[in-house]
Amino acid sequence: MPEPYGPDPRDEGLGISDWERSDGWRADFDPPAPADSPAPPALPAWPRPRPRPQYDPPEDPRPAPPGAPPSDPQRFAGPRAGEPRADDLPGGGPHGGPHDRPHNAARAEPAVPDWSVVEVGTPGHVFEARPPAGSPYRPDTVVDGWSTDLVTMRLACVRGYGHRYSGTPREDDCAVAVHEATGSVVFAVADGVSAAPQSATGAALASRGAVTDLLRQLDADVPALDWTHVVRTAAWSLVARAAGGREPESAYAEEAERLYATTLVAGVVRADRYGVPEVHLVQVGDSGAWLLDRGDGRYRRLLATKDSHGREVLSSGVTPLPRVPSPLAQQSVALGPSSVLLVGTDGFGDALGDGEGAVGRLFHRGLSAPPPVLGFAHLLDFSRETFDDDRTLLAVWPRHLLPEPRR
Amino acid sequence: MSDNRGSLLPVYVLADESGSMTPHLGELNKGLQSLYETMLTEPMAAAKVRLTVLGFADDVATYTELADLRSEYKPPELSTRGSTSYAAAFTAVLNRLPHDIGRLKAEGYRVHRPAVFLLSDGMPNAGQDWRTPHRQLCDRATTPAAPNIVACGIGGASPEVMLEVASTAEFALVSKPAADLGKAISSFFVALTKSMVESGRSLAAGNAELIVTKPEGFSMAIDEV
Numbered sequence: 001m002p003e004p005y006g007p008d009p010r011d012e013g014l015g016i017s018d019w020e021r022s023d024g025w026r027a028d029f030d031p032p033a034p035a036d037s038p039a040p041p042a043l044p045a046w047p048r049p050r051p052r053p054q055y056d057p058p059e060d061p062r063p064a065p066p067g068a069p070p071s072d073p074q075r076f077a078g079p080r081a082g083e084p085r086a087d088d089l090p091g092g093g094p095h096g097g098p099h100d101r102p103h104n105a106a107r108a109e110p111a112v113p114d115w116s117v118v119e120v121g122t123p124g125h126v127f128e129a130r131p132p133a134g135s136p137y138r139p140d141t142v143v144d145g146w147s148t149d150l151v152t153m154r155l156a157c158v159r160g161y162g163h164r165y166s167g168t169p170r171e172d173d174c175a176v177a178v179h180e181a182t183g184s185v186v187f188a189v190a191d192g193v194s195a196a197p198q199s200a201t202g203a204a205l206a207s208r209g210a211v212t213d214l215l216r217q218l219d220a221d222v223p224a225l226d227w228t229h230v231v232r233t234a235a236w237s238l239v240a241r242a243a244g245g246r247e248p249e250s251a252y253a254e255e256a257e258r259l260y261a262t263t264l265v266a267g268v269v270r271a272d273r274y275g276v277p278e279v280h281l282v283q284v285g286d287s288g289a290w291l292l293d294r295g296d297g298r299y300r301r302l303l304a305t306k307d308s309h310g311r312e313v314l315s316s317g318v319t320p321l322p323r324v325p326s327p328l329a330q331q332s333v334a335l336g337p338s339s340v341l342l343v344g345t346d347g348f349g350d351a352l353g354d355g356e357g358a359v360g361r362l363f364h365r366g367l368s369a370p371p372p373v374l375g376f377a378h379l380l381d382f383s384r385e386t387f388d389d390d391r392t393l394l395a396v397w398p399r400h401l402l403p404e405p406r407r
Numbered sequence: 408m409s410d411n412r413g414s415l416l417p418v419y420v421l422a423d424e425s426g427s428m429t430p431h432l433g434e435l436n437k438g439l440q441s442l443y444e445t446m447l448t449e450p451m452a453a454a455k456v457r458l459t460v461l462g463f464a465d466d467v468a469t470y471t472e473l474a475d476l477r478s479e480y481k482p483p484e485l486s487t488r489g490s491t492s493y494a495a496a497f498t499a500v501l502n503r504l505p506h507d508i509g510r511l512k513a514e515g516y517r518v519h520r521p522a523v524f525l526l527s528d529g530m531p532n533a534g535q536d537w538r539t540p541h542r543q544l545c546d547r548a549t550t551p552a553a554p555n556i557v558a559c560g561i562g563g564a565s566p567e568v569m570l571e572v573a574s575t576a577e578f579a580l581v582s583k584p585a586a587d588l589g590k591a592i593s594s595f596f597v598a599l600t601k602s603m604v605e606s607g608r609s610l611a612a613g614n615a616e617l618i619v620t621k622p623e624g625f626s627m628a629i630d631e632v
Contacts, residue, residue, distance in 0.1 A: 121412065125450040125477075165451045312508065312551030313520045314414055353411030357515075386413025386454050386516075 123383040130167030138169040145373030156377035161388035172390035173203035175211040179218040184270035186214040191345035193261040202260025209237035210266035227282040235322035261320040277335035292340040297364035299355030341396040347389035412515035423527040424462040425491040434589040438596025439482040446476035463496035465489035493537035521554040528562040
């Protein structure tokens with residue numbers, strides 16, 4: 001008899017793990033594969049929640065008291081007949097439990113997840129990363145994820161394969177926070193300009209500066225967020241760093257541009273008067289934002305980014321912080337129930353292109369529902385030759401997509 | 408449906424194969440070999456570069472076309488002959504550029520502005536109009552993918568001509584007087600290799616400007632004028 005949640009024939013051999021379909025709704029959004037397209041890249045079998053490891057107590061060396069029942073080796077081996085296992089309970093796993101696991105598998109050793117890199121088309125060169133030179137400590141990858149009552153958020157910032165190969169640090173950075181009083185989610189992603197020798201520091205300062213300023217403005221309950229102030233604060237954080245405690249002056253602005261130049265997209269997701277999430281964004285440089293329609297898989301570009309459409313050759317000119325463009329590129333949009341907000345640096349955006357290629361299809365399938373937090377980073381770390389820049393991606397879904405109850 | 412396989416930098420080497428280069432043929436071929444060997448050890452940068460090697464004299468010999476240096480183990484062997492026709496060299500690039508860009512785009516790549524590295528030891532043939540094809544090549548209205556041209560002159564090459572050939576003054580370089588020509592050729596290829604690696608890396612880092620490394624023993628042509 002087939003398992004009630006057995007493999008979907010469409011997924012045969014693709015390694016799609018059961019968290020995607022365990023909610024029962026995903027199939028509604030599963031895009032039909034184009035008849036003539038090559039096999040889509042496999043989604044990884046994410047590391048997923050397992051039941052708590054069974055407890056096998058050591059043998060009691062003392063003799064059993066008279067009249068005691070014989071030792072029961074099954075005593076701690078798992079739930080008793082008729083009892084649900086932790087992962088069978090609704091919400092037993094954050095993103096769908098392994099419903100298709102046979103009940104007699106309760107004693108099996110936990111499987112080591114498939115860590116293999118997600119390959120898109122021709123993968124890049126395979127190698128072991130070199131450590132980033134210099135200080136401060138700069139980890140390869142930053143991952144975050146959680147839900148508020150309004151939205152579910154996933155964020156990952158991964159060092160590009162190029163930087164891993166050359167032993168240089170990740171130049172992208174990001175920050176995200178909740179403003180507790182309003183339930184607003186504020187965020188920023190930044191892409192340090194590689195020509196600036198300390199752009200990693202610049203990206204960190206700018207993203208944190210923007211988020212801090214947004215939180216302050218929300219604290220002050222301003223009637224309308226001042227986006228110019230957000231960008232100026234981020235720019236100021238670079239100049240202040242260059243000034244090093246001295247009185248900032250124009251010479252330090254030039255020094256800041258030389259050392260810390262970085263792009264920035266900052267934004268907020270908050271409930272409108274009807275309780276629908278709405279998004280506000282501001283942009284400096286060529287990092288981008290998109291709305292992914294979970295139904296048809298189309299990506300709507302929310303901010304202009306570099307691309308070659310209509311041009312013979314690619315243009316990559318970018319005006320980064322600490323320069324503050326005027327007017328600032330801004331965008332406001334509602335986050336509908338079938339949409340996913342994506343905010344990312346060009347390491348993601350260039351690979352996505354117009355979203356109609358293999359990377360767009362992969363992320364449509366992978367982000368139709370919020371994946372596990374580490375799975376999100378795993379997906380973003382996909383390998384495709386020539387795409388080896390740092391990648392940062394923030395994804396925000398309306399909260400209703402997860403089965404777990406609100407707390 | 409459109410797929411995006413990445414962004415490439417087409418690089419063209421225009422090597423002077425006129426008779427006066429005969430004593431330095433060994434250095435020329437050794438330089439190419441070193442370029443190939445280095446790019447094999449830089450697969451991440453090499454993945455984003457496509458190399459075309461053209462030798463020019465009276466005519467133009469095509470040695471490689473948009474070669475992916477991750478899988479090219481044997482460099483071409485240049486040979487010398489005839490005179491120094493810049494007209495033939497620039498016409499060859501002018502004619503092949505739209506075709507090359509179209510081919511890469513058809514393969515799903517986006518294309519950065521191409522780079523041409525010219526190495527020459529002599530004056531262009533007198534009486535030949537090389538400026539017309541050169542102007543067409545550099546005019547972005549005529550040639551939307553007009554390349555950045557780096558002109559390196561050695562030996563008898565004129566700084567003024569290098570300045571005319573290069574797309575900007577910073578890209579016009581001449582070997583210092585009394586420089587050993589063999590060493591100058593060698594340093595040209597070292598600088599070319601470094602430029603290709605650095606440009607490939609900078610494409611990876613989202614900063615797609617052409618990085619030009621000045622060859623050792625060269626100076627800016629503008630300094631000589």
